[in-house]
Amino acid sequence: MFFDSLGRILVRSSEVLRTEIRPQLDDEFLAQQVDAIALIVGEVGAAWPELFGVLERTNELLDGTLREVAPDAAPIAPAGDQLARNGELLIALDAAVQRLHDAGDQNALARLRGGLRAAAELEQDLLSRAVERSGMAATRRL
Secondary structure, three states: OHHHHHHHHHHHHHHHHHHHHHHHOOOHHHHHHHHHHHHHHHHHHHHHHHHHHHHHHHHHHHHHHHHHHOOOOOOOOOOOOHHHHHHHHHHHHHHHHHHHHHHOOHHHHHHHHHHHHHHHHHHHHHHHHHHHHHOOOOOOOO
């Protein structure tokens, strides 16, 4: 239950920063810093409910990409800490890029880039929905 409520706590904290703390500041630089913090906290809070599901889907996509372009790579265990798994997958993909470049395998490199692009699109979609949910879409970017 704590993890479910954490996103709402972050969104509410962002609102407090913007509506209660920010108006009390007369230092413009400090006000800009509070705006930036409020923006980040609000977007993370809005993304929180979907964050780990998207991370798991991203890992599945990266794992499939790795198996496709580097079938000889050591398998990355699907269970456990999804953040650690993500790091391991990215390290393995980075090593695969070097091997594929050395081998001159442009087709495999193109498939690898496609997998990375698809993973980035999943993450971008998550962030776009978070911005919309947090009400930050109209907020000036710093």
